[in-house]
Amino acid sequence: MNSLISRYRAWLLVPCLALTSLSLAGCWDRTEVNDLALVTAAGIDRAGENAVELTVQVFVPRAGGGSQLGQPGSAAGDERSVVRSAKGKTIAEAMAKLQERFPRRIFWGHAEVFIIGEKVARTGIREYVDFFLRFSQPREHADIFVCKGEAKKVLELIPPLERHQAEVLRELSESKVSLHVTLKDLAEMLVGDAGDAALPYLTTLPPPVGKGQQHTIAYIAGTAVFRDDRMIGTLNQQKTRGLMWLRDEIKFSVVTLSPEEADGFISFYLLRSRTKWLPRIEGDRWSMTVEITTEDDVVENTTSLDLLDPEVTRALEAELEREIVRRIELTLKQVQQEMKVDIVGFAEIFHRRYPREWRKVQDRWDEKFPEVEVRVEVDAKILRPGVSGSMITRPKDERRNR
Amino acid sequence: MPYNGKITPVQMAFLLHPTIVATALLLVPAMTERHAGRDMWLSPLWALMAGFATLLTAWALHKRFPDDTPIEYSERLVGKTAGKIIGVLFIFFYWHGSGSLLREYGEFVSGTFLMETPTEVIMGGMLIIAAYAVRGGIEVLGRCAQIMVPVVVVLFMTLILLVSRNLDPYKLLPMLEFGILPSLKGSIVPQSWFSEIIAAAFLLPSLTDRSKGLRWGVITLLFVAVILSLTNLTVLMLFGELAGRLVYPVMSAARYIEIADFLEHLEAIVMAIWVFGTFIKIVVFYFLLVQCTARVIGLSDWRPIVLPVGLLILISGIWTAPNLQQLVHALGTSIVFELLLIQLGIPLLLLAVALIRGKKGAPATAK
Known part of the structure; x- marks a missing residue:
């Protein structure tokens, strides 16, 4: 028996090795890209007394006319992303409800932008920062903004130049014309010595005459100032520049x-x-x-x-x-x-x-x-x-x- | 009684380095920060002392009993019964140790990457490969380490290099704000990790060139201290006071890397560092557990018990804690004492006995 095994040992190894490749797919967590809804941006708004409304912007992959197979090229037409929202007591609950409205699994690994509606910002943001830092999918590097009015409205905009609103905001904050605050920075400010925070403040650019209300972008128009985790006011762009001089962040x-x-x-x-x-x-x-x-x-x-x-x-x-x-x-x-x-x-x-x-x-x-x-x-x-x-x-x- | 097979002193260093660093990179930075705060980068340097104490004890004992592992010389030093008890202590220690580090590995993988995969499956997969390597004997382990560890170190350095542009050295200030005490307190957990250098005591008899054992042991320790201190510095300069509030700061640091919209999502590198590093660590613990068991019971061949022992390790990994919180708590409290007691306390005790009784091992006989 033993000699039999040793004689065919090499041949026995082959199926064993082949079997191990099965585990490379990731067992239970096996996910195919076309089963995922890639969140590019998320917004948080207040919905009633004790509820939040979570809005996500999801990338729509669509093969362009002559582009290569499998390459999500930029699609013709305006619908390059889908925006949907759901309400809940916490963000996680809203997310669970949101999942019901998506045929694909919501995936946060590519969420680069988080927008907080002004109303939520004025009541305190600590709990939302907690979610994004605790849940393992969103990245600490994501940029974070406060917007005038509802975050949902900002995400629904259809920017003329970039693929979607998340891209616009990312490019804007990368250009350093205004504050650039990541999730990590915000968390650091909240636990820091002063405990006060400042976030870039978004306003919607008025759309050109003759275009629909949504054909525009939101841009950084100043700074939202937080005492502790509550927003108490804003600085205009000129004073933001002053702030950036003071913080040694001025680049432009x-x-x-x-x-x-x-x-x-x-x-x-x-x-x-x-x-x-x-x-x-x-x-x-x-x-x-x-x-x-x-x-x-x-x-x-x-x-x-x-x-x-x-x-x-x-x-x-x-x-x-x-x-x-x-x-x-x-x-x-x-x-x-x-x-x-x-x-x-x-x-x-x-x-x-x-x-x-x-x-x-x-x-x-x-x-x-x-x-x-x-x-x-x-x-x-x-x-x-x-x-x-x-x-x-x-x-x-x-x-x-x- | 050395194992069948020999390793070079360099291979020993390659085996010992991940034995300390692999798990220390994950949970320890945050645990250190909780006590040491901004001075957390100093703690590994203090903890280095515990490492040296352990290594020198092991070396002194090795000098007296050049052909024996602690299992044999403890029997010769304190008598058969007491020696067996020490042997059994080592068995249980390495059983618990390999179990909890397998669990740390499983928790990390299922907590950050494969959230829906049962931890047992992740641990089991690792264990099967480890069993395969352990059955190969010490030479196989030495070669594995020699191939994997340089890759791990290069990847790790790359990671630090890439994140360096986000670092802010001002976050290190003020240094020693509350004196030296916090950093000393913070060094207690790393100390227990450093004492894992006692594995050297089991490896020294199998070296091709025993005279270089101490030198490479010291090099290992210094290198470990540098890596840990560098890690803590990086984490601190990136996250500041936030470092202690993240469960896996190194992992979060890797996720923070983003260069030119292109080089991002580098978590996979941490994963590679981790899987390689932990593999070596698990294999070392596993191997020592098998060896201790075989020697205490007096088996003539240790290979048949590799798989059964592996199963026991898996069970220990499942039993060791009901969840991550308990695991972290245990690692910061009782396991510290366990590690220091077994890995530093017992060897010191043995050395004391050896000094008092003036015992020396039989000169190297042909075996």
Whole structure:
């Protein structure tokens, strides 16, 4: 018997090896792509007293006319995604109900965008963040937004340029023109020292005349400010820029100013910027110096100033610095004095530098934060006047001589 | 009585490295954070001390009994009855140990990837392959490790490299905010993991070049400490205070990677690291369990008991905890004492006896 087995040992192995390949399919969790409904974005709205309405946007794979087999090409026509919603006491319950309305299994692994309706945001978002972090399918990297009105309405929009609304929002937040907050960032803000949070705030762009109400996109029009986990107000886009200067997140900015020496405007395009925070505690006086170093190019000049003149440049640098300081102080006034929420992250900065003093005030940071004296110091450098020196379109004699 | 077969010191290092690191990468970072907070990256370095203590004890005993595993020399040191009791303790320890680590593996896979597949099936699948490797003997294990571990290390480094652009070093500050104590407390759990280096005591007699055993043991420990500390640093710089609230921070870190809309959903890499690493760890524990059992009962051949022992490991894996919460709780509390007691306490005791009685093993006889 034994010799028989050993003689045919190699042959016995072959079916065994073949059998093992069966398990590669994943046993009980075997799923085929065409059995899945890929969620690209989800929205949360309030539905009545104690219920939430979950809206999901699901990608519709459809082979395009001449595209290769099996490749979900961009389909002709508008219906490139399906939007459906369901209500429930919790998100998980709403999701279960939503599943009843889909022939395919809802799959969250590709959900890149979560939108929270303003009404929900104003009542607190902690529990929803919990769901998305606890359930293993959604990714911590997903971008999160608050929208004006209902999230459902935003998801139903049909963007003209991108495939669906999720793609639009993703590209927008990647471009860093405004805040970019991921699920992980939000969770970190909520457990952080200050416990306050800021999320990008969406508004719907008015559709062009003659097009349907839905043929437009939602874009980031400011910042939703949260005390603890409740939304208490918004910052407009200009103040959001100020906030981003303060948080060292600014990547894109065009600053326009009207110089004192001449009529007209000069616009500067931000190349790079770096923010440093220097906290200081003297007795009971807490102060923070925010040092910003920024490098800019000129992109537009409607004045008669000769930008090739180093002295003009120096004067303009000083004005640019003042302008940036003014903008940041505008933000600070609203955030620190009116809203009194630390979305700038001063709590962490003080905590890092002065751990002992921090522990004394951490329970009443809400009161301490507005008392912090903030000094903003900007060092702006204008690197180039663009590709033309002075006002290129003006006749020679109009140029100002200095 | 070495096993039939020899491994090189480097292969031993390759076997021991995942024996400590494989499971430590999953649950331990979060468990460390709970005590150590921002200083969690220091904890593995403190815990390294426990590793050295264990390794040196094992080495000192090995010097006295170069041809014996702990099972044999404990009998020679404290007498037949007490020695057998120690042997049985080791059997139960490795039984429980392999069971709970098999369960950790099963919990991770079914908790994050294959949610509907019963954990028993996942554990069973792993066990069948492990049994196959263990039956091959120590040389097979050594070669498996030699092939798999470099792959694991490269994948792991790639992962850290890819996530590095999302890291914020400021999250490490303030360092030592509450003094040194939290990081020491946080090191207790990693300490118990480091004491798993005691597996070296069982492997040292089978080395081709025994004189290099200690050197490679030390290299293993240092490398483990570096990897664990690096892991904790990465997790901390990415998630900050959130790290302690995630069950599998390393896994979440891998999911966070996203480069150019293209390199994303890299969880599969963590999975690969995991399956390879845990495979080696399970195989080492499994092998030692089989060896201990065969030696304590006095079997002339250990191969026939490989499969039955495997079945027992599976049962132990199912029994060890009713759910993940209990498993994590046990890993953070009672298992710590179990690990340290058996892996560090008993060898220290044996060494003390050996020193007091001045006993030395018989010079290497031709066997």
